[in-house]
Amino acid sequence: MSSAFLKRPKTRKEPVIVRPRLSSALTSIRQLRSKYLISDATERLIREADVAALKRAGQARIAIAAILFMGLVTVQLSDTITSPFALKQIHGAEVALFVFGAVGWVMVWMASRRILVDALPTVIAVLDALLILGNLAFNHWSLGIPGSLFAMYPAVWVMPVIMAATAIYYQPRLQAFVGLVYVVGLSIIAFSDPQPSPEEFSRIIGGMWSAFTWQSNMMRIVTVLTASLVLFLVVRQGRLILERAVRETTLRLNLTRYLPRELAPILSERSFESLRTGRRIPVTLMFVDIRASSSFGETMDPTRLAIFITSFRRRVLQAAAQHGGLIDKFTGDGALILFGVPTEKPDDTARALACGRRLLALIERWNAKRGFNPPVRIGIGIHRGEVFCGVVGDEDRLEFTVLGETVNTAARIEQATKSADCDLLASWDAIEAAGEDGLWAPAEHEPLRGVTRKIVLMRPQPQKAA
Template identity: 45%
Template sequence: MRKFQGANRLDRQRSELTSTPVESAFWESENEAEYTIGWVRITVGLALFASGFLVSSEAADFAPGLNLTQLRVTALTTVAAFLGLGVTSFLLVISRQFRPWMAFALVTGDAAIVGASLYFALKDTGLGGNWVVIIPTIWAVPLLLSVGALRYRPLVQLWATSAAMIAVVSVVAGLGFSLEGIADSTEGQSVSRLLSLPPYIMRAVMLLLMGLVTALAMARSRRLLIRIARETAKRANLARFLPAEIAPLVGENDVATWRQGRRQQGTILFVDIRGFTAYAEKLDPARLSVFISSFRRRVMRATEASGGVIDKFIGDGALIVFGIPEPRVDDCARAIACACRILALVDQWNAKRGFNPPIRVGIGIHSGEMYYGLVGDEHRLEFTVLGDTVNVAAKIEQATKRFDAPLLASEAVVMQAGQQNAWVAVGQEPLGGRGEHVALFAFAGTKPPE
């Protein structure tokens, strides 16, 4: 039972850490960083072992009294420690047991290994703490600090810098300053100056600045990634409610501007399945869902081919707009082409599936001034088109039932498209919002206009 409760507690912690897409992305990045840094630790350990072995061998030529065995034991212990720490980070990541606080423990381990290696290397050679700059291990410090920038966590980097500084200063303070034997000559005096306190203060400042600069770079990168992630999430949320052609435009501008809306010329197309209610009663829910999805795919295919924008699907129908975001001279021609493509795709659908009775649709098209923009609040935005033009187009689509015609368009659409020869006048209807009559035309062409 205790083991089961512990597993539940770990699951809850992981869930809290990955509660949002942004946090989840950083969590994955943190795991990848520790995995990479684990390899760096192993590489550093092997490099230090090789360099320590070579240095100890060379030291035998000018210092026969050195304990080479002890030097090599120190080098071997260092590589073992880095290998162990690297393998530990691997296991934590692979087993999904890694937690954010563990990064602080791992960098503390790095600093402790470097400090111990420096201390014993100097002690074995009988040198003072101020000789720390000649030990190869010291170069592991800037390497570990630079690779730590993979984490995108400035606080960890600041702590790593502090821990490294504490380790090095402790070694120097513990072994003390020793210039014995090197200040007896002019060259020795020059070397002694480089190993005195002022140069060490400068080296410490440079190391500290390196850590601070990398931490600053990590903080800037983190802020940039968060901003990009939030913008991506914002656009993704907009895309859930807005047409695909509109969402990128809204993302590039202020949503408040789109809420104010805009009036301009445009062309509206309504399409609806005839007798759908009776047909739907014969289908079970699963087949009905497949049927509606198949119909909508055909509408989307025709709309995309014609350069229109699907404002919304309404049950078994759709409202399609041409002229957004900017009106074009061929809006009416493209709307007619879209309608003809829908009819052709429905005919192919009937032939493929053998529907009995066959699926029939009604399409109405009208052109004129319309309003479009965003409505709603930050929790649910919706793109919409409004105005008398939209209402007339919907009424023209309904009129296809009375005239028994699959495609009707207003005189304004036919004239603007310049396709008078492909249409036949069928009458005038009082469809306007202010009581005016609208001349209706039925399509008599044989193929979609180009």
């Protein structure tokens, strides 16, 4: 072949402006979609982080309840607490802490079984608000303490702990909702009664001297300690999530330099280890090659040759993407496309055959569009069988590959398209797996070189005119 492959009729006008603009627009759309849509891998990481956050939040609640409960018991056992007000406060706090810890245990149990993972944080936050604000309302209305003195209630000191524990979920809307609930609830309690007079205020404070003893202040310090522990857990969990995300992103960026881009969404530390180990799986392979490529490769100038090969590969990419094929590699003017990697599907072989027909149609349109003389012809060989699939090589040069007799057979089928004078050939194994027996006919061909077992090759039957 000669450089005539790239010559166009002089009378044809090339839309040199519209096509690049359209291509640029399509590229921009793809970039926007990839930017704003969450990939399966990202969604999986978020789901795992949500479950882990629920477990840690439940465990933190149990630990907080235990610490504060022991502090209250220590204060109660001291003989210095004799005020009925203080004793009622302690008993109410003990009941609240028991419920608080029990809810934490329920959280851990439900998170372990993936029950209501999405709704559980909101439900727990609402229950916490009802528990804390209900305790404050009880102190206010049953004990007759003015709402303006809410700062002396022990439950108020627990609020920062609860709000810090909510941060474990990493849900900004939930955090804002919790803050609003507590602000509204405290405002109702604080401003529901008129401000007491100075004399009444002095009398009330005089009867609440136990709220300012060393035991009470110790409980406040313990509350601050638990809040700091919860915040430590929040920061630590955020750091772990960040490190994991950076690790997996770095791994994905490094591996996509060598591995097919279609594998990028599923690449993680665990899946990469599986690829490194390798496995044997049934796949459908499609080999594609341009006929008589060596002749025009020697005569065509480098610039035109680069444009020609790029245009060809773009059409291969288009056909593979439309039918869910994974391009294992481009080999000069050819390509190997896999169907069934990384996950096997029932229609793998049917999609491979459809991809072959689609690629032939694209090449035919390319010929008509560019007026190649002689026209571009390709050979396509499709076969199905078991292969070794995995990542081989050292850290400096990794390569995703498939190996085995099935691969060699598929390559020989593609080469047989020359002697059979047919652009598309498929093995009977592939035709049977796709359920297209009536659309194909046996093809006469020479024995496949290097293939020991008998392979029956099939060619598409001519489509009858309607």
